Amino acid sequence: MKKIILTGDRPTGNLHIGHYVGSIANRLKLQKENDFEKFYIMIADTQALTDNADKVDKVKNNVIQVAIDYLSAGIDPEKVTIFIQSQVPELAEMTMYFMNLVTVARLNRNPTIKEELKMREFGGNSMPVGFMCYPISQASDILAFNATTIPVGEDQLPMLEQAREISRAFNSTYGSKILVEPQALLPESKSQARLVGLDGKLKMSKSAGNCIFLKDSEAEVKQKIMSAYTDPNHIKVSDPGKVEGNVVFEYLDAFATDESFKKYLPEYKNLDELKAHYRKGGLGDVKIKLFLNNVLQEILKPIREKRAELEKNVDKIYEMLFENSRKAREVASQTMQKMKEAMGIDYTKFLKK
Numbered sequence: 001m002k003k004i005i006l007t008g009d010r011p012t013g014n015l016h017i018g019h020y021v022g023s024i025a026n027r028l029k030l031q032k033e034n035d036f037e038k039f040y041i042m043i044a045d046t047q048a049l050t051d052n053a054d055k056v057d058k059v060k061n062n063v064i065q066v067a068i069d070y071l072s073a074g075i076d077p078e079k080v081t082i083f084i085q086s087q088v089p090e091l092a093e094m095t096m097y098f099m100n101l102v103t104v105a106r107l108n109r110n111p112t113i114k115e116e117l118k119m120r121e122f123g124g125n126s127m128p129v130g131f132m133c134y135p136i137s138q139a140s141d142i143l144a145f146n147a148t149t150i151p152v153g154e155d156q157l158p159m160l161e162q163a164r165e166i167s168r169a170f171n172s173t174y175g176s177k178i179l180v181e182p183q184a185l186l187p188e189s190k191s192q193a194r195l196v197g198l199d200g201k202l203k204m205s206k207s208a209g210n211c212i213f214l215k216d217s218e219a220e221v222k223q224k225i226m227s228a229y230t231d232p233n234h235i236k237v238s239d240p241g242k243v244e245g246n247v248v249f250e251y252l253d254a255f256a257t258d259e260s261f262k263k264y265l266p267e268y269k270n271l272d273e274l275k276a277h278y279r280k281g282g283l284g285d286v287k288i289k290l291f292l293n294n295v296l297q298e299i300l301k302p303i304r305e306k307r308a309e310l311e312k313n314v315d316k317i318y319e320m321l322f323e324n325s326r327k328a329r330e331v332a333s334q335t336m337q338k339m340k341e342a343m344g345i346d347y348t349k350f351l352k353k
C-alpha cells in the first residue's frame with residue numbers, strides 16, 4: 001500500500017530555519033523519494049484562528065507568506081497538494097461529528113491543551129472552546145484524506161494519538177471500516193528536532209523574537225549570526241569554550257557538512273575537529289560565526305532568489321492554492337459522504353427517484 005502523506009503548519013508567521021531543519025528539509029526529502037500516492041500540505045488557517053480570533057488579518061496575510069515560503073524552499077505544487085484548511089468546509093463538518101466521540105476529560109488530558117492552560121492567561125474557564133477542541137479538528141484534517149503518514153515533530157504526538165483514537169471510535173461506534181489509523185513520521189535525528197533560538201534560551205519561534213527567517217536578507221542573516229549567543233565565559237580567543245548550549249555549534253550541527261569545511265574552512269576536516277579546538281581554547285567566536293554565515297547563506301540564497309521571483313506573481317500562487325483546495329475538497333467530501341452513510345444520515349436515499 002502506498003503512503004498518503006499529510007502535514008501542515010499554522011499560518012501565524014513566516015517560516016524560519018527552525019522549520020527548515022525540523023520539517024521542510026524532511027518534506028523535501030519525501031518529495032524527492034516520491035514514494036507516495038498523495039502528499040498534502042495544509043495551511044491550517046482555521047486552526048490558527050482558534051487562538052487568534054481577533055487577529056484575522058495576521059492569519060490571512062500569513063497564508064500567502066507560508067505558501068511562498070514553501071514554494072521558495074522547493075516544495076513542488078505539481079507533486080504536493082498545498083491547500084488552505086478553511087477552503088475545505090467538510091473538515092469543519094466532520095469535526096462536529098467527531099466531537100461526539102471525545103469527552104471533555106480526554107481533551108483536558110491532552111498535554112498541549114494542559115500546557116497552554118498553564119502558560120497563557122487561559123486561566124479558569126477562559127480558553128476558547130474552539131482552541132480546546134483543535135485536537136479534534138486536527139483529527140479531521142488527517143482522517144478526511146485517509147492519511148497514513150504524518151510527518152511531524154514530537155510535540156504533535158498527542159494530536160496524532162487523538163486522531164487514532166477518533167478513527168477507532170468512529171469505526172467501532174458506526175460499524176465501519178472507512179477511517180484509517182494514521183502513523184506519525186518523526187524526524188530522524190535530534191538535530192532535526194526543533195532548533196534553539198538565537199538567544200540560546202528558548203526554541204526558535206516568532207513569538208520569542210529569536211529567529212532567522214527564510215526570507216531574511218543576506219545582511220540580516222549575517223547581523224543575526226554575529227549577535228548569536230555563544231559561551232559567555234569564552235571571553236578571550238585563548239579561553240577554552242563550551243560547545244554545548246552554544247548556538248553557533250547547535251546550528252553547525254544542523255547545517256554544516258564535511259563539504260562545508262572543504263569549501264569555507266579547509267583548515268579543519270569536520271565539525272568534530274572544530275569543536276575540539278574550541279573546547280581547548282584558541283578559536284575565536286568571530287571565526288566560527290563567519291563560517292556559520294557562509295554555510296547558512298549557501299542554503300538561504302537560492303530560497304531568497306526564488307522568493308523574489310515568486311513575489312512578482314502572487315496571483316498565480318493564489319490560483320494554485322484555490323485549485324489545490326478544490327482537489328482536496330473533493331477527497332474530503334467523499335470521506336464525509338461515506339461517514340454519513342456509515343452513521344445512517346445520508347437522507348438522500350429517501351428521495352423518490
Ligand code: TRP
Nearest residue numbers: 006007008009010044047138141
Ligand atoms: N498543529 C500543527 C502545528 O501546530 C499544524 C497542523 C494542523 C497539522 N493540522 C495538521 C499537522 C494536520 C499535521 C497534520 O504545527
